[in-house]
Amino acid sequence: MIYIAPSLLAADFANLESDVKRIASAGANYLHLDVMDGAFVPNISFGAPVIAALRPHSKLIFDVHLMINDPIRYIDDFVKAGADIITIHLESCSDPLKVLRLIRSKEVRCALAISPATPVESIIPYLSEIDMALIMTVVPGFGGQALIPETIEKVRTVKRYAVSKGLKLDIEVDGGLKPENIHLATEAGANVIVAGSAVFGSKKPRKVIDSMREIAAEHIYQG
Numbered sequence: 001m002i003y004i005a006p007s008l009l010a011a012d013f014a015n016l017e018s019d020v021k022r023i024a025s026a027g028a029n030y031l032h033l034d035v036m037d038g039a040f041v042p043n044i045s046f047g048a049p050v051i052a053a054l055r056p057h058s059k060l061i062f063d064v065h066l067m068i069n070d071p072i073r074y075i076d077d078f079v080k081a082g083a084d085i086i087t088i089h090l091e092s093c094s095d096p097l098k099v100l101r102l103i104r105s106k107e108v109r110c111a112l113a114i115s116p117a118t119p120v121e122s123i124i125p126y127l128s129e130i131d132m133a134l135i136m137t138v139v140p141g142f143g144g145q146a147l148i149p150e151t152i153e154k155v156r157t158v159k160r161y162a163v164s165k166g167l168k169l170d171i172e173v174d175g176g177l178k179p180e181n182i183h184l185a186t187e188a189g190a191n192v193i194v195a196g197s198a199v200f201g202s203k204k205p206r207k208v209i210d211s212m213r214e215i216a217a218e219h220i221y222q223g
């Protein structure tokens with residue numbers, strides 16, 4: 001199953017509640033929430049209070065992507081805010097496993113992300129410990145960037161490894177995804193597709209989501 005995860009970063013920040021409802025009724029599965037601290041990445045976005053404020057207004061899966069240094073300090077806050085999935089970056093802390101296990105111990109799905117500059121080999125040892133691997137398809141920090149094609153091979157490597165070891169693992173791609181390039185990601189084995197500007201930026205989000213789903217169904221991983 002393909003899950004479409006529009007990123008709140010591209011929403012109308014003055015009307016978050018109605019914008020989230022708009023993409024939910026357009027058929028989104030997840031709400032991708034990009035938390036940026038101005039240190040791990042150069043940009044600052046929003047934190048746990050915004051997520052907590054949205055929680056009562058949406059049944060979407062809250063997919064929280066932490067682009068912050070030392071995320072262990074804030075796991076409790078994001079759990080309390082209503083996260084269903086928490087993703088941390090491999091590059092953001094010295095002991096990712098400790099943070100991932102903490103997330104799991106709170107009965108929240110745990111995920112690990114790697115930035116484009118991080119080799120795929122570095123995420124392999126963690127795959128048996130996580131619910132989802134996030135392969136960044138842009139340098140984290142800003143929405144609206146173009147997908148870096150070289151990152152797609154990492155998706156294929158992770159997928160092949162997961163299949164060979166019988167691991168049940170979601171693979172998420174994030175950055176620059178749209179109907180024109182979703183086939184690259186799904187063919188390589190991705191099944192959770194973040195799309196910020198493509199979905200929130202559209203006046204017809206249902207059309208965008210439907211066409212992403214259709215194209216993905218025609219371009220599934222074949223090994």
Ligand code: DX5
Binds near residue numbers: 176
């Ligand atoms: C980038 C974020 C992405 C981004 C996606 O740092 O993690 O989630 O907002 O937005 P688009 O789809 O516009 O590239």
Ligand code: ZN
Binds near residue numbers: 007032194
């Ligand atoms: Zn993200």
